[in-house]
Amino acid sequence: MTLKAFLSRHISRLITSPRMAAWRRARASLPRRLKGGPVTICYFHQADDPYAHLAVQAARELAARYRIRLVPHLVPPPDDGAAPERARLEEWSRRDAAALAQRHGLAFPANAAAPDQSLVAKANAALAAALDAPDFFDRAIAIGAALWAHDASALEKFPAATSGETAARMAHGAAIRKKYGHYLGATFFFEAEWYWGVDRLHYLETRLKKMRCEKTPGTSYIVPPLDIACTKKPANGAKPVLDFFLSFRSPYTAIAIQRVRRLAAHYGAELRLRFVLPMVMRGLPIPPLKRRYIPLDTKREADRCGAPFGMVVDPVGKPTERGLAVLHHAIAEGKGEAFAESFLTGVFAHGIDAGSDAGLGFIAQRAGVSAETVKRALADDSWRKVAEANRTEMFARGIWGVPSFRVNDGPVIWGQDRLWQIEDQLIAATDAR
Secondary structure, X not given: OOHHHHHXXXXXXXXXXXXXXXXXXXXXXXXXXXXXXXXXXXXXXXXOOHHHHHHHHHHHHHHHHEOOEEEEEEOOOOOOOOOOOHHHHHHHHHHHHHHHHHHHXXXXXXXXXXXXXXXXXXXXXXXXHHOOOOOHHHHHHHHHHHHHOOOHHHHHOOOOOOHHHHHHHHHHHHHHHHHHOOOOOOEEEEOOEEEEOOOOHHHHHXXXXXXXXXXXXXXXXXXXXXXXXXXXXXXXXXXOEEEEEEOOOOHHHHOOHHHHHHHHHHOOOEEEEEEOOOHHHHOOOOOHHHHHHHHHHHHXXXXXXXXXXXXXXXXXXXXXXXXXXXXXXXXXXXXXXXXXXXXXXXXXXXXXXXXXXHHHHHHHHHXXXXXXXXXXXXXXXXXXXXHHHHHHHHHHOOOOOOOEEEEXXXXXXXXHHHHHHHHHHHHHHHOOO
């Protein structure tokens, strides 16, 4: 193992350890505990972010249920480095937000179109004028509803800040967001930890419940976490196809692999591994703020769903290429699933250096892939054409990132935290009861 790999595995284990998380929380809470101040949470709102329209509805409920001080900030969209393939991201966000709203009883229009920038400017002016108002969250919900309804006359009825005041408010919010270490809207920040959208709000609520901040103890989560269940049995004998778009450098893919295999096995689906090169190896760099946030978010998601994660040796570059070469041959031998899981858990949970012959050999051996197959695979570049074909297919379906999934001819769904949607589709495809 190289010195770089050695340091990576131990630093990553330290950063993602529960003890370090507890230390970060304790250090961040110290000023409040010493001064006896209120529990203060920052909320960062982006007017034209579909997830923000959902988050602000949940934020209003959060402020009502807990003894907290919830401070809103207005922010601009993330820069291009944090939002690659912006057009695809925005289109997906609208579609995804509509599905989330329907599942959680929130409001967002189905088939929403992107609002015109003149309407976004009006919404931002109205939000900037409302930031200090005690009813900000009520106003923000109404402003968002008017924006997504493309109702200019409704937006013009709200008090509005000047363009200069609005720009200053947004710059201030962006500066605070950057200072605390994030890049997206629809986010909550509380004492060293970030919570994105309604998906991660339950983690914040768990902290508040443990701190006994509930006004009425024992209330349910505003937006409960969703995951697969595998409790219904297929009934019609169908064998659906489950496409799994994956990368060997994606931590979220690493914590999804076991659940994807479980779904395929339970519903009798044919699991097709559609591997692609990582974004950074496709010329899409990841900014520092994003690189810092993702491992911490992945760790808490991994702990929630029972997936191993934490001791990481980054496989970027040659280790990933070598891994995909072997995966391509392992798939042909019927051992692709086992090798993919062995590789991903190896580099993201067990601290294995896949760039070394010993590391890759161990990953292959425990998946039942022979040394002869590894040697043959490493001399074969045909995997590159397959990876590019998979990327082309993924982009054609409106998705640019992994992990992503597709059941039969249905839409491609992005994100390990959307596997519940994939299970819904498998239930429908198999008439599971």
